[in-house]
Amino acid sequence: MSSALRGALSGAKAKGQLRIETWPALTLDAPKRPEWGDLATTVAMALAASEQRAPYDIAQIIIDNLPARDQLFERVEIVRPGFLNLTVKPSVWVEVLRDIEQQAERYGRTDLGAGQRILIEYVSANPTGPLHVGHGRGAAVGQALARMLKAVGYDVVSEYYINDAGRQMKLLGASVYARYRELAGQPATMPEDGYLGAYIRAIAERIAASEGAALAALPPEQAEARCRDFAYRELLALIRADLQALGIEFESWFSEASLLSSGAVEQACADLRSRDLLFDEDGAQWFRSSKFGDEKDRVVRKQDGEFTYLASDIAYHRDKLQRGYDLLIDVWGSDHHGYIPRMQAVMQAYGSPKERLRVVLVQLVKLLRGGEEVKMSKRAGEFITMRDVVDEVGSDVAKFYFLMRDAKTHLEFDLDLAKQHSADNPVYYVQYAHARIASLWRVAATRGIACPAAAETDLAVLTDPDELGLIRKLSAYPEVLQASATGFEPHRMTYYLQQLAALLHTFYNKHRILPAAGEPESGSPAETLTPGRTAARLVLMRGVQQVLKNGLTVLGMSAPDQM
RNA sequence: GCGCCCGUAGCUCAGUUGGAUAGAGCGUCGGGCUUCGAACCCGCAGGUCGCAGGUUCAAUUCCUGCCGGGCGCACCA
Numbered sequence: 001m002s003s004a005l006r007g008a009l010s011g012a013k014a015k016g017q018l019r020i021e022t023w024p025a026l027t028l029d030a031p032k033r034p035e036w037g038d039l040a041t042t043v044a045m046a047l048a049a050s051e052q053r054a055p056y057d058i059a060q061i062i063i064d065n066l067p068a069r070d071q072l073f074e075r076v077e078i079v080r081p082g083f084l085n086l087t088v089k090p091s092v093w094v095e096v097l098r099d100i101e102q103q104a105e106r107y108g109r110t111d112l113g114a115g116q117r118i119l120i121e122y123v124s125a126n127p128t129g130p131l132h133v134g135h136g137r138g139a140a141v142g143q144a145l146a147r148m149l150k151a152v153g154y155d156v157v158s159e160y161y162i163n164d165a166g167r168q169m170k171l172l173g174a175s176v177y178a179r180y181r182e183l184a185g186q187p188a189t190m191p192e193d194g195y196l197g198a199y200i201r202a203i204a205e206r207i208a209a210s211e212g213a214a215l216a217a218l219p220p221e222q223a224e225a226r227c228r229d230f231a232y233r234e235l236l237a238l239i240r241a242d243l244q245a246l247g248i249e250f251e252s253w254f255s256e257a258s259l260l261s262s263g264a265v266e267q268a269c270a271d272l273r274s275r276d277l278l279f280d281e282d283g284a285q286w287f288r289s290s291k292f293g294d295e296k297d298r299v300v301r302k303q304d305g306e307f308t309y310l311a312s313d314i315a316y317h318r319d320k321l322q323r324g325y326d327l328l329i330d331v332w333g334s335d336h337h338g339y340i341p342r343m344q345a346v347m348q349a350y351g352s353p354k355e356r357l358r359v360v361l362v363q364l365v366k367l368l369r370g371g372e373e374v375k376m377s378k379r380a381g382e383f384i385t386m387r388d389v390v391d392e393v394g395s396d397v398a399k400f401y402f403l404m405r406d407a408k409t410h411l412e413f414d415l416d417l418a419k420q421h422s423a424d425n426p427v428y429y430v431q432y433a434h435a436r437i438a439s440l441w442r443v444a445a446t447r448g449i450a451c452p453a454a455a456e457t458d459l460a461v462l463t464d465p466d467e468l469g470l471i472r473k474l475s476a477y478p479e480v481l482q483a484s485a486t487g488f489e490p491h492r493m494t495y496y497l498q499q500l501a502a503l504l505h506t507f508y509n510k511h512r513i514l515p516a517a518g519e520p521e522s523g524s525p526a527e528t529l530t531p532g533r534t535a536a537r538l539v540l541m542r543g544v545q546q547v548l549k550n551g552l553t554v555l556g557m558s559a560p561d562q563m
Numbered sequence: 564g565c566g567c568c569c570g571u572a573g574c575u576c577a578g579u580u581g582g583a584u585a586g587a588g589c590g591u592c593g594g595g596c597u598u599c600g601a602a603c604c605c606g607c608a609g610g611u612c613g614c615a616g617g618u619u620c621a622a623u624u625c626c627u628g629c630c631g632g633g634c635g636c637a638c639c640a
Contacts, residue, residue, distance in 0.1 A: 029579065032586085042582055045620070055620080081620065083583065126640070168640060193639090284638055295566080295636080302638040309640050337567055338635040361568080363633085405576065408568060410633075412575060417589085425602075426588075432602050443599050476579090483579065495577060498587080509595090509604040516598045563602070 001039060001088070002028050004067055009043070011065035018051060018061060030472065034465070037075065037085035038093070038472060044082035055082025093468060094459035096475040100543040101454040108478045108550055112486075113154030119320050120146050122331035123243070124161040127235040128172045129197055131242045132376075133365045134333055136386035137411065139248045140402035141362055141490060142331040144555045148485035148493070151554050154327075159252040161316060164232060165260055166309060171195065172235075173228025179204035180215065180227060199238075203231050242387045247395045247556060259315045265307055268315035269300060277349050287314065292345035292354070314346050317357070321350055327358065329488075334361040334408065360488050362407045368414040393418040396557045400427040403490045403555055426498055430548065431560055433501035436508060437545040438561035444514055444538070451538040461536045466507045470544060473500050477547050481554065490555060497551045504544050513537045 005026055012018040024046040031040040044059035051058055059078040063069075069076065075087035100107045122142025125135050146158045163169075175195040181188035183204055190196070207215065207230045215223050243249075259265050269285065272278035277288045278300065285301035287310065300311040320328050328347075332339070337359075344354035367374040367384060376383035390398050397418050404426065405411050417425065441451065462468065477496070484492040512529055549559040 027579090027582095029582090032583075036583075040583090042621095045582075048620075079583075081583085163640070166640075282638085286638095299638045304638080306638085308638065334568070335634055336640090340567085363568080409576085410569080414575085420602090428602050429588090432600085436600055436603085439600055447599090479579080487580080491577085492579080495587090498577095502587085505603055506605090508599080509601090512599070514599050563600090 001072070001086070002026050004072060005041060005043070005062070007067045008062045008065040011067070012061050015065075017065075018047070018058065020047070021050060030476065031085065036079070036083070037077070037087040039086045039088065041084045041086075042082070044078075044084055048082065058082065059084045090463050090468060091460050093471045093475070094462055096471055097459055097539050097543045098454045100474060100546050101539070104546060105550060105553075107546060108481045108554075109151045109153070110478065110482060111153040112482060113149065113152055115153065115155050116326040117324060118149055118154045118156045118327045118329060119159055119323070119325040120149070120156060120329040120331070121159045121161055123248075124163065125239065126163045126168050127232050127239060128168050128195060129235065130199060131239055131386040132383060133367060133386050133389055133413070134362070136246060136389065136398060137365050137402040137407070138331050138333065138362045139243060139246060139386075140399045140556065141360065141407050143248050144399075144403055144490040144493070145329065145331070145360065145485070145488055147554050147556060148481060148490065152482050152485045157251050157325075158249075159254055160250045162236065162253060162255045162257075163309075164236075164255055165257040165312065166306075169228055169232065170224075172231050173224040173226075175200050176204050176207065176227040176231045177220070177224045180208055180212075180223075183208050184212070184216070200231075203234055206234070207231075242385070242390075245387060245390045245395060246398060254316070256312050256316070259312055259319070260307070264319060265311050265315040268318045269311065271318070272314075272349060275349075287342075287345070287349075289342045289345035289349075292348040294341040294345045298342055310342065313343065317343065317346050318350055321347075321352055321356075327356060329358050329360060331360045331362060334363045337361055358488070360407060363410050365402070365411045365413050368412060369416060371416075374415075389413075389415070396431070397425070397427045399555065399557055400430075400494060403494045406489065406491050426494075427557075428563065429505075430497045430501045430552065431558075432563060433504045434545055434548045434552070434559045435561055435563045436504070437541050437548075440513060440538075440541060447514065449514060449534070449538075451542055452535045454539045457535045457539050458532055459536050459539060461530075461533050462540060464511070466503075466510060467537070467540060470500075470503050470507055470540060473503055474543055474547050477551065481551075493551055493555055497548065497555075500544065500548060500551075504548075511537070513541060 005028060009018065009020060009023075009026075013020045024043050026041070026043060028039050028041050031037060044062060045055040047058050048055040056078055059082045062084060063076050063078070066073070066076070072088060072092055073086055074089045075085075077085050079085055103109075120142060123131070123135050123139045125131055131139075142158065146156050150156045171191055171194055174191045178188040178190045178194065179201045183201075204227075207227060211226075211230075215226060218226065269278055272287060277291065279286055279288060283303040284299050286297045287300045288297050290297050298310055299308055300314065301307050317328065330343070340359050343359070344357055347354045347357045367376075367389075374384055386398075392415060393401075401413050401418055402411070418427075444451065462471065477500075480492060480496045484490055484496075514534060515529055515531075552559045
């Protein structure tokens, strides 16, 4: 369709009817009202200024130059200022169903990304405790983005950065050791800012059971280190298990500690120093990030000789660049947004445009129960973890809720609502649409009716507005996928799926697909159901089912045949 | 104080990257299963798109300034 439009414009240009010095964006949108046709474009109005002609005249010129107009369009009209409304012939729409059948699970996929390599990093929580709900949202968003970008032709790797070095890990070890000493009846002091969650005590109990004697013999410093390593292994395993429960996978796990032990951090610093991007002041070492738009320079090595977390992040992102990625995506909690300028400075310091790093910010999740906000106190270690939520509502529901809203806005997550297997739950609404169609095949099979191949079916009988509405929606899927992926906005896909499901439910409720069992049609049916119509509708249903499944899959959710 | 994000129906949120009469779910009220799954559908009501300017054929959308809310401004991560 858009190529027809482009053809019309270039045809008009060739004939000298339009100048078209700069090509306008050829937007071809589905209008809001059915009487405005299937597709509408505003190019005539966009061109009015540069052509110095009335938009209406320009629209007329475009119409006159439309190639294959009679084959493609049923109706073409110009409305008031210069809207160009196109009504596509049903016989053309129907081709979408053949595409879907032919491409099946590949329908909607494109090679837009042309194989460009993307590294997307998400979650990356400290292995100092269980994942909280905010991590869950980041995980769902990160995975959905990774899958969608793959679907539109990028070569994507998803990675988890393990913050297994530095102060937080020391605190972890000290916290576990303190609990261990308490259990042993020895005097213990919990460090300031120590971890107070109940899981710390549980870890202390396990280490006491497995190597208590050895621990008692060690001087405190070594004992703490041992506790730290033990707790680290347990907590990393816990995090992996939590992610698995949510149905999130990573292709790569990257250790911060490995950057320190391999000397990569020192090398990254030396590299910066050789180009005068790192300097000494007040006994510390500073990254000259202000040279690249950051508001001030940043410490990478403290007076006490320890590297800051920024030093690790510099080395980490340098490593990502050295691995040859065209684009780096970091998914962060939005409270880290102030960190973006310095990381973009890092990009530039290593010779990349700052746009090579794109940060996707994810806002907080507010949990509700019984209409009340669930208060969390991280200090006291009292909070509902991501795992609690997954265990309570299920992984598909959790993911759908996490993806339902624009990631950069606060999300309200009503646990009571999410738990209901009812009309109020948008997840089931979408999945139910899929299951309903699956059920149709089961019924059809018992009546000896098979779903015919689209190529052998006369789809031109699909002329009902409800049928064409569904088909139009199906045809929009590839664009939604592309916009959702490249705009880093997975919520658009969840929204689309809800709309498609709504159309399906409406259609399903209003029209019959299979003939009634047993007796022939009795009473006064609103429409006659011929075998040909049944066949065409079965093909339509299969298309809807396929697209629902593709959409759910690309968001990381299941498309059940039964509920 | 400076910076980033958010203000759209009673509530939670969409709004296709400047288009036509601003949409959906929940909630309220009223209807619909002897026929393919009622975890569904249909209808009614509900709006100065935070406020005020500006840009143009056209602004919920872009710019500026206010108001309100969130977050950030470490030799913590």
